[in-house]
Amino acid sequence: MASTKDDSADSVQFFEGVEKLLEIWFTSNNAKNRQLGDLRQISRQKWESLLKIVRCEIISFCRNDQVDAYVLSESSMFLSKRRLILKTCGTTTPLQCLEPLLKLVEQYTGFDEVEDLFYSRKNYKRPELQISPHHAFEEEVALLDTYFPDGEAYCLGSIDTDCWYLYTLNREKPLQEKAEPDQTLEILMTHLDPDVMAIFTRDMCSSAAEATQKSGIDKLIPNMIIDDFLFEPCGYSMNGISKSGSYMTIHITPEPEFSYVSFESNIPEASYEEIIRRVLNTFKPGKFVVTIFANKESIAASCPRELEQNDYLNSSEDWLRTDAQYCRFKNYDLTCAFYSRFPS
Amino acid sequence: MASTKDDSADSVQFFEGVEKLLEIWFTSNNAKNRQLGDLRQISRQKWESLLKIVRCEIISFCRNDQVDAYVLSESSMFLSKRRLILKTCGTTTPLQCLEPLLKLVEQYTGFDEVEDLFYSRKNYKRPELQISPHHAFEEEVALLDTYFPDGEAYCLGSIDTDCWYLYTLNREKPLQEKAEPDQTLEILMTHLDPDVMAIFTRDMCSSAAEATQKSGIDKLIPNMIIDDFLFEPCGYSMNGISKSGSYMTIHITPEPEFSYVSFESNIPEASYEEIIRRVLNTFKPGKFVVTIFANKESIAASCPRELEQNDYLNSSEDWLRTDAQYCRFKNYDLTCAFYSRFPS
Numbered sequence: 001m002a003s004t005k006d007d008s009a010d011s012v013q014f015f016e017g018v019e020k021l022l023e024i025w026f027t028s029n030n031a032k033n034r035q036l037g038d039l040r041q042i043s044r045q046k047w048e049s050l051l052k053i054v055r056c057e058i059i060s061f062c063r064n065d066q067v068d069a070y071v072l073s074e075s076s077m078f079l080s081k082r083r084l085i086l087k088t089c090g091t092t093t094p095l096q097c098l099e100p101l102l103k104l105v106e107q108y109t110g111f112d113e114v115e116d117l118f119y120s121r122k123n124y125k126r127p128e129l130q131i132s133p134h135h136a137f138e139e140e141v142a143l144l145d146t147y148f149p150d151g152e153a154y155c156l157g158s159i160d161t162d163c164w165y166l167y168t169l170n171r172e173k174p175l176q177e178k179a180e181p182d183q184t185l186e187i188l189m190t191h192l193d194p195d196v197m198a199i200f201t202r203d204m205c206s207s208a209a210e211a212t213q214k215s216g217i218d219k220l221i222p223n224m225i226i227d228d229f230l231f232e233p234c235g236y237s238m239n240g241i242s243k244s245g246s247y248m249t250i251h252i253t254p255e256p257e258f259s260y261v262s263f264e265s266n267i268p269e270a271s272y273e274e275i276i277r278r279v280l281n282t283f284k285p286g287k288f289v290v291t292i293f294a295n296k297e298s299i300a301a302s303c304p305r306e307l308e309q310n311d312y313l314n315s316s317e318d319w320l321r322t323d324a325q326y327c328r329f330k331n332y333d334l335t336c337a338f339y340s341r342f343p344s
Numbered sequence: 345m346a347s348t349k350d351d352s353a354d355s356v357q358f359f360e361g362v363e364k365l366l367e368i369w370f371t372s373n374n375a376k377n378r379q380l381g382d383l384r385q386i387s388r389q390k391w392e393s394l395l396k397i398v399r400c401e402i403i404s405f406c407r408n409d410q411v412d413a414y415v416l417s418e419s420s421m422f423l424s425k426r427r428l429i430l431k432t433c434g435t436t437t438p439l440q441c442l443e444p445l446l447k448l449v450e451q452y453t454g455f456d457e458v459e460d461l462f463y464s465r466k467n468y469k470r471p472e473l474q475i476s477p478h479h480a481f482e483e484e485v486a487l488l489d490t491y492f493p494d495g496e497a498y499c500l501g502s503i504d505t506d507c508w509y510l511y512t513l514n515r516e517k518p519l520q521e522k523a524e525p526d527q528t529l530e531i532l533m534t535h536l537d538p539d540v541m542a543i544f545t546r547d548m549c550s551s552a553a554e555a556t557q558k559s560g561i562d563k564l565i566p567n568m569i570i571d572d573f574l575f576e577p578c579g580y581s582m583n584g585i586s587k588s589g590s591y592m593t594i595h596i597t598p599e600p601e602f603s604y605v606s607f608e609s610n611i612p613e614a615s616y617e618e619i620i621r622r623v624l625n626t627f628k629p630g631k632f633v634v635t636i637f638a639n640k641e642s643i644a645a646s647c648p649r650e651l652e653q654n655d656y657l658n659s660s661e662d663w664l665r666t667d668a669q670y671c672r673f674k675n676y677d678l679t680c681a682f683y684s685r686f687p688s
Contacts, residue, residue: 152503153502154501160485308670323672324671325671326652326669326670327669328665
């Protein structure tokens, strides 16, 4: 987000909006640790040290009983009792922090096991600018495999053009454990409407709150406490958290040459049609990919299939679905669908 | 298939059973060429020259009004009016023949356009033994992209472990053209029952016909004229063709160290459950991947979804589905599902 104009030339310095998204669910074989452990027991100072390895820092914070939400210089981090979400854009290196992260969590929470892990990202616009191991998905997978010998890697969509990578453990859940409902909606958008993107610049708005309101971000999901940040000279990040523990997060790289917006939320819904429509109407992308994850315990359990089958975005509108893949993993169903605006 | 024992040592020389499968549908903008062109107008001698580039040769042939079916030293080739299927295993190089193939077809049939193309394969057991451009899917894709700038590449299943690669054009079909029904079932099997595999050796059977009958291959799909071949000292290939123009083809690498069987057919069925069961009961694999392609015009149009949803193989039996992906392309639906035998 912290993209800056290159003063020495008339060209705009490139910024990679595409995030690396790491979600880890921790647990322990020790019942006491399982009960008492909490990622929020780890001090802010410890997290700050960890984030140095990732090459980003905390710039804002809000919390409620359910979740701690950090706005980072490059995207966001969410901590709840046993779930970490670390989403970072630019040339950050989240996988470099994996080993110290696992040690930190074990030392301060007693969580000595990774129950589930999801590492995902869209293809970068400029992979050659990334820092190891993030140049190529193969390299990221090789690193993850050293920690998780049973990890599995997937490429959804069309390789090297529009695709979305996922690394996950895809383990059978132990029978004694009752899974908690979980679902994630993500919409990753490119080629956005320049008039909308202009809102997320200091030229147009003097504060993050103004950009949030003017764009309609505050109306996307009701009852969210919003922590937003408007970068200098442009770029925008926000976290939203609700009393029920749900989160939403939006990150915007507004430069027309490489505009990118990501929307993500775990709000439980029986259908995501309305939210997806609102997001698209808010940001007006030229291309986007929608991913919906849901486990069987979730109220959204049928949403991945609904997205794949009914294709409600295709029916009456401007969108051409160029690709859709539906995957059944052991604990989650997933649909990943790619859309382009119809040539007018 | 033409695997041989290494006499100099007690070890068995490795043979890559996994095939490269190239299917091309030709057409022309010229109505007369479209009407009069036929791939079977090309002489056998021309095909033999072309297959030299692929590093294989014709060893048997049968035909009917609908289709010419060749058994090759490494798998099979089928020619109908405008569809070529070239399936070759071992270290063959089918993509090296692409340019001369397109020229040959244009010169002798007037088909100057590729209407649709599918290049697919399972991951090799030993990719390092392949010849360029077949070492890696990326390399194959790079070559295909030079001919088809709108080609799209997919990796279904878990990257680098059990996966199935596909390159296709995924083009919008021109509205004026009425698509003909098309469907393909493929079952690629590994870790096969050694007692079944023993049938496909010269020790056990003195003729291909004996192996075909003893194994039950002759009962898999009724009313097929069978052209079969038993290799020395082991290995088996067969083509079957029916009056209606359907084909089936089976290729067997029986050595226990790297056993592999492929089954493929385009027989139109409203459900493939029965055929899949018969194939599995015949060969008894430890692991296999099923792919079903069907277009909207096919009687099998709902089969890809059926395979993905109902998972009839999972219900009462020995099979654990480890992965399944359902893809919607512009003209075809596809399911690719991976199975392992339950640990007993």
